[in-house]
Amino acid sequence: MFKLLKYSLLDIVKSRFALLYTVFLILVAISIYQVSEDMSKVSLSLLNIMLMMVPLIAAIFATTHFFNNLEFTELMLAQPVKRRDVFLSQILAVIVVLSLAIIIGFGVPMILWGADVTVLTLLGIGIGLSIIFAGLAFMASVLTRDKAKAIGISLSFWIYFSLVYDGFVLYLIYSLSDYPLEKTTLGLVFFNPVDLGRIIMLMQLDISALMGYTGAFFQQFFGSAKGILLSSAMMLIWMLWPMGVAMRVFRKKDF
Amino acid sequence: MKATHIIIGLLLIWFIPTQAAIIELKPGNSIQEAINQAAEGDTLKILPGIYLEHEIIIRKPLTLIGVDYPTIDAMDKGNVIIVAAENVHIEGLRIIRTGKSNLDDSAGIKFFDSKNCTIINNRLEQTFFGLHFSNSSNLTIKNNTLISVAEREFQTGNGIHLWKCKDSFIENNFIQGHRDGIYLEFVTNTESNHNMVLENKRYGLHFMFSHENSYYKNTFKRNGAGVAVMYTRNVIMKENIFEENWGASAYGILLKDITDSEVIGNIFRKNTIGIYMEGSSRTIFKRNEFNQNGWAIKLMASCDQNTFEANNFLGNTFDISTNGSVVLNTLTKNYWDKYEGYDLNKDRIGDIPYRPINLFSVIVEKIPSAVILWRSFLVTLLDRMEKVIPSITPENMIDHSPKMNPYDFRTANS
Amino acid sequence: MISVQQIHKKFGKLEVLKDFNLEFEAGNSYALMGPNGSGKTTLIKIILGMVIPNSGDVLVQGEAIKGNYAYRSKIGYMPQIGRYPENIKIGQLFSMMQDIRPEIKSYDMELVNDFGLNEMLDKPMHTLSGGTRQKVSAALAFMFQPDILILDEPTAGLDPIAVELLKTKIKKEREKGKLIIITSHILSELEELTNHAIYIFEGDVFFNDTVESLKEITGENRFSTAIARLMEWSLKKNTIKTELSHV
Numbered sequence: 001m002f003k004l005l006k007y008s009l010l011d012i013v014k015s016r017f018a019l020l021y022t023v024f025l026i027l028v029a030i031s032i033y034q035v036s037e038d039m040s041k042v043s044l045s046l047l048n049i050m051l052m053m054v055p056l057i058a059a060i061f062a063t064t065h066f067f068n069n070l071e072f073t074e075l076m077l078a079q080p081v082k083r084r085d086v087f088l089s090q091i092l093a094v095i096v097v098l099s100l101a102i103i104i105g106f107g108v109p110m111i112l113w114g115a116d117v118t119v120l121t122l123l124g125i126g127i128g129l130s131i132i133f134a135g136l137a138f139m140a141s142v143l144t145r146d147k148a149k150a151i152g153i154s155l156s157f158w159i160y161f162s163l164v165y166d167g168f169v170l171y172l173i174y175s176l177s178d179y180p181l182e183k184t185t186l187g188l189v190f191f192n193p194v195d196l197g198r199i200i201m202l203m204q205l206d207i208s209a210l211m212g213y214t215g216a217f218f219q220q221f222f223g224s225a226k227g228i229l230l231s232s233a234m235m236l237i238w239m240l241w242p243m244g245v246a247m248r249v250f251r252k253k254d255f
Numbered sequence: 256m257k258a259t260h261i262i263i264g265l266l267l268i269w270f271i272p273t274q275a276a277i278i279e280l281k282p283g284n285s286i287q288e289a290i291n292q293a294a295e296g297d298t299l300k301i302l303p304g305i306y307l308e309h310e311i312i313i314r315k316p317l318t319l320i321g322v323d324y325p326t327i328d329a330m331d332k333g334n335v336i337i338v339a340a341e342n343v344h345i346e347g348l349r350i351i352r353t354g355k356s357n358l359d360d361s362a363g364i365k366f367f368d369s370k371n372c373t374i375i376n377n378r379l380e381q382t383f384f385g386l387h388f389s390n391s392s393n394l395t396i397k398n399n400t401l402i403s404v405a406e407r408e409f410q411t412g413n414g415i416h417l418w419k420c421k422d423s424f425i426e427n428n429f430i431q432g433h434r435d436g437i438y439l440e441f442v443t444n445t446e447s448n449h450n451m452v453l454e455n456k457r458y459g460l461h462f463m464f465s466h467e468n469s470y471y472k473n474t475f476k477r478n479g480a481g482v483a484v485m486y487t488r489n490v491i492m493k494e495n496i497f498e499e500n501w502g503a504s505a506y507g508i509l510l511k512d513i514t515d516s517e518v519i520g521n522i523f524r525k526n527t528i529g530i531y532m533e534g535s536s537r538t539i540f541k542r543n544e545f546n547q548n549g550w551a552i553k554l555m556a557s558c559d560q561n562t563f564e565a566n567n568f569l570g571n572t573f574d575i576s577t578n579g580s581v582v583l584n585t586l587t588k589n590y591w592d593k594y595e596g597y598d599l600n601k602d603r604i605g606d607i608p609y610r611p612i613n614l615f616s617v618i619v620e621k622i623p624s625a626v627i628l629w630r631s632f633l634v635t636l637l638d639r640m641e642k643v644i645p646s647i648t649p650e651n652m653i654d655h656s657p658k659m660n661p662y663d664f665r666t667a668n669s
Numbered sequence: 670m671i672s673v674q675q676i677h678k679k680f681g682k683l684e685v686l687k688d689f690n691l692e693f694e695a696g697n698s699y700a701l702m703g704p705n706g707s708g709k710t711t712l713i714k715i716i717l718g719m720v721i722p723n724s725g726d727v728l729v730q731g732e733a734i735k736g737n738y739a740y741r742s743k744i745g746y747m748p749q750i751g752r753y754p755e756n757i758k759i760g761q762l763f764s765m766m767q768d769i770r771p772e773i774k775s776y777d778m779e780l781v782n783d784f785g786l787n788e789m790l791d792k793p794m795h796t797l798s799g800g801t802r803q804k805v806s807a808a809l810a811f812m813f814q815p816d817i818l819i820l821d822e823p824t825a826g827l828d829p830i831a832v833e834l835l836k837t838k839i840k841k842e843r844e845k846g847k848l849i850i851i852t853s854h855i856l857s858e859l860e861e862l863t864n865h866a867i868y869i870f871e872g873d874v875f876f877n878d879t880v881e882s883l884k885e886i887t888g889e890n891r892f893s894t895a896i897a898r899l900m901e902w903s904l905k906k907n908t909i910k911t912e913l914s915h916v
Contacts, residue, residue: 003765003768003769004765004769006765007754007757007761007762007765007768008754010754010756010757010761011754011755011756011757012754012756013756014756014757014793015755015756038569040547040569040570040592041592047630048632048635051631051632052632069754071748071750071751071752071753072752072753072754074719074748075748075751075752075753077717077718077719078717078718078719078741078744078746078748079741079742079766079769079770080738080739080740080741080742080769080770081738081741081769082738083718083738162631162632163632163633166628166631166632166633166634167633169627169628170625170628170633170634173622173624173625173628174618174622174625177621177622181624182624185624185625185627186627189627194631195631198630198631199627201630202627202629202630205570205572205630206549206572206626206629206630207501207525208501208525208526208527208547208548208549208571208572209527209548209549209550209572209573209626209629210549210626211501211502211503211505211527211549212502212503212505212527212528212549212550212623212626213503213623213624213626219501219502223501252721253721254680254714254719254720254721255714255719255720
C-alpha cells in the first residue's frame with residue numbers, strides 16, 4: 001500500500017490545488033496574525049476558518065479528487081494489488097495533502113509569530129475535520145456514480161453539520177426549555193463532528209462559562225481532562241466510520 | 256524608715272510580676288493552670304511538644320508565645336482557647352482538632368467582648384471554626400494559617416469569623432478549606448489586606464451589614480461560590496484578585512444590595528461569573544480587568560446608577576448580560592476585546608459605540624444549556640444579525656466611547 | 670487458461686450477463702465482439718476483478734479470482750482510454766507499475782523503446798497527447814511479459830506507425846503461445862491478429878469458434894462480411910436460441 005500511496009502522493013502534492021490551498025491558508029494565517037494582537041484573538045479568528053472553511057474545502061476537494069482519479073483507480077484495480085490498498089492510497093493521499101496544507105499554511109506563520117496550546121489544538125481539530133470530511137466525501141463518492149451528485153451530497157453533509165444540525169439542536173433546546181436537557185444537548189453534540197471540534201475548543205476558550213452548567217456530571221466532564229479525552233475519542237470514531245463505510249462499499253463496487 | 260522599707264518591699268512584690276514575668280511551659284504542664292496562676296500581663300512561653308487540652312479560658316491580659324509551634328490538640332472536643340479579656344496576645348501556636356459542633360461553634364480561638372488583642376503567626380488545622388470573634392474591637396489578626404480538610408460545607412465552620420466587631424486588621428492570613436474563608440457580619444471600620452483565601456467550600460469572603468470596610472490586595476481563588484458581599488454601603492475593594500471560582504452559582508463577587516462603594520483595580524480571572532450584581536447602586540467599577548470569565552458581569556435589572564469606567568474586558572465568553580431591558584447604568588471608556596469598530600480620528604476611542612450584550616447571551620440567560628452552541632456558525636450568524644438590527648438586546652446598554660487598545664494597569668497601578 | 674463459469678451480472682435491473690460461460694485457451698488469440706452494450710466490456714472487467722459478478726466465478730490458470738488479486742500479475746491489460754495521475758512522469762509511472770510487481774525482475778522494454786517513450790521518461794502525464802498515452806498503456810500491458818493480454822481497442826488513437834509496431838508485437842506474443850483477448854471495431858485488424866471469434870449478444874455468447882469455422886458457418890469468405898452475417902442472425906436471435914458452433 002505504501003508504494004501506491006507514495007505515487008498517489010507524488011501526483012497530488014504537485015497538483016495546483018495543493019499549492020493554492022496552502023498559499024490560501026498562509027494568507028489567511030498572516031492576515032489573522034496581522035489583525036489580532038494576542039493569542040486568544042488569533043484562536044478565535046482561526047476557529048471559524050477551521051470549523052467552516054476547512055471542512056468545506058476537504059469535502060469538495062476529496063470528492064473532485066475521487067472522480068478525477070477514477071480512471072487511474074480503475075487502472076490500479078486491474079493491477080495485482082488489493083482493492084483495500086487502492087482505496088487507502090487514494091484517501092490517505094487526500095488526507096495527507098489536506099493536513100500538510102494546514103500544517104504548512106498555519107505552521108509557518110506560527111513559527112514566525114508564536115502559538116499556544118489553544119492554537120495547536122485548533123490545528124489538530126482542523127486536521128481531524130479534514131479527515132472526517134474527506135471520509136464523508138469518499139463515502140458520498142463511492143455511493144454514487146455521478147460526480148455532480150457526489151459533490152452535492154458532500155456539500156449537504158457540510159451544510160448539515162455546520163448549520164442545520166445546530167439549528168435543530170437550538171430549536172430543540174428552545175422548545176423543550178422546561179425540561180432538564182443538559183445531558184441530551186451534550187449527547188447530541190457527539191453526533192456532529194463540527195460540534196465536537198467546537199466543544200473541544202470551548203473547553204479551552206470558554207471553560208469558565210461551561211462550568212456554569214449545573215450538575216456534577218458537567219463539572220466532571222468539562223472540568224477534567226475527561227471531557228477532552230471523550231470528545232477526542234468520539235472525533236476519532238468520526239474519522240474512522242465514514243472511511244470504513246466508504247471502504248466497504250469500494251471493495252464491492254463495480255468500476 | 257522601716258515602714259518605708261516595708262512599703263518599698265511591698266511595692267516591689269507588687270510590681271515585679273506585673274512587669275511581665277515569663278513562665279515556661281513544657282509538654283505535660285497544664286496551660287490552663289499556668290494561666291490561672293499567671294498574673295495579668297505575664298507571658299507564657301510554651302515550649303515545643305504536644306499539649307492535650309481544650310476549653311482553655313483566658314480572662315486577663317496575657318501573652319501566649321509558642322516556641323517552634325507547640326501543638327495544642329483538643330482531640331475533637333469543643334473550643335481550644337476561649338478569650339474574654341483585653342490585651343491578649345497569642346503568637347506561634349499550632350492548634351488542632353477542635354470539636355465539630357454547630358451548637359457551640361467550636362473554634363480554634365474564640366474571643367468574646369475582647370479588646371486590643373493580637374493573634375499572630377498561628378497555625379490552625381482541622382479546626383471547625385478557626386478564629387472566632389464576637390463583640391470585640393481593635394483586633395489584629397495577622398500571618399495566621401488556617402487549613403480545614405473537611406470534605407463538605409456542613410462539616411466545617413468559617414476560617415476567620417467576626418461578628419459585631421470594629422476597628423480591626425485582618426492581614427496576610429492564609430485560609431483554606433473552610434466554609435467561608437473570612438466571614439464578617441456587623442463589622443465596621445475594618446481592613447482586610449493581603450489575605451490568601453482559597454478553596455473554601457462556600458464563600459472566600461462573606462460579609463453582610465458591614466459598612467465602611469476596605470479590602471486591599473487579597474486573593475480569592477477557587478472558592479465554592481467566590482465572594483459574597485451583601486446589604487452594605489461604603490465598601491472599598493481594591494486590587495484584589497478573584498480567580499477560578501467555577502460552578503453553576505460561582506462568582507468572582509456577588510454584590511447584593513451594595514451602595515456607594517468602589518471596586519477598583521481588581522482582577523477577575525477565569526470565574527464563571529466575574530461580578531454578579533443585584534439591587535446595587537451608586538457603585539463605581541474602575542480599572543478592573545475581566546479576563547477569561549464566562550460572564551464578566553451579570554447585571555440584574557434591579558441595579559442602577561453604577562458606573563463602569565476604564566475597565567479591560569479580555570477573552571470573556573460574554574462581557575455583560577442582564578435579565579431586564581431597562582438598565583440605568585453608565586458604561587464608558589472601557590476596552591472590549593470584542594469591539595470591531597474603527598478609529599478614524601485617531602483619538603484611541605472607537606468611533607462607533609459598542610454594545611456589550613449579545614443576542615446569544617440573552618438566550619443563554621433564559622436557557623442555560625444553550626451555551627453548548629456558543630461559537631457555532633449558526634449562533635455567530637444570529638449575533639451578526641442582531642448587531643445589524645438590534646431587537647432583543649437592551650438599547651441603552653452601550654459604551655459610547657470604547658477604547659481601541661487595552662489599558663496597561665500594571666504600570667498604572669504601581 | 671481462463672474459465673468463465675456461470676457468471677451472472679446485473680446492473681440495477683439490467684441483466685448484463687446471464688449464466689455466462691466461456692473458456693479461453695492459451696495459444697489462442699480471441700476477437701471479442703458484439704454490439705455496444707452487449708456485455709463485452711463487463712466481461713473483461715469481471716475477468717480483471719473490476720466488476721464483481723452477482724454469482725459465478727472466473728478461474729484464471731485454475732485459480733478462482735474471487736477475493737484474489739495476485740492473479741492479475743499474469744494479465745497485461747490495455748484499457749480503451751488510459752488515464753494516469755496528471756502530475757507524475759512517465760518514468761515514475763513505469764517504476765510504480767514495476768514496484769507493484771516486486772516478483773517480476775525482467776521487463777520487456779521493446780515497445781517502450783519502439784515508441785520512443787524511453788526518451789520521454791521525464792515528461793509529466795498531463796503534457797502527453799492521447800496517442801502518446803495509448804502508447805504508454807500499450808507499453809505497460811506488455812512490460813511484465815504476462816501470460817494473458819487483454820487489449821481493449823488497442824489501436825484507437827495511435828498513429829499508423831505505432832499501429833504497425835503494436836500489431837507486430839501482438840503477433841510476436843501470440844507466437845510465444847500466450848493468450849490474447851482483443852476487442853476492436855476495426856474488423857480487419859481483428860482478422861489479422863486473431864484466430865478465434867467470440868460474438869456476444871445481449872449478455873449471451875452468440876458465437877464462439879475459430880475464424881475458419883465462422884467463415885464456414887456463415888458461408889462468407891471474408892471476415893468482415895462473416896461478422897456482418899453474424900450480426901444479422903443475432904438480431905433474429907429469438908428464433909435461433911442455440912449457441913452457434915461448429916461442434
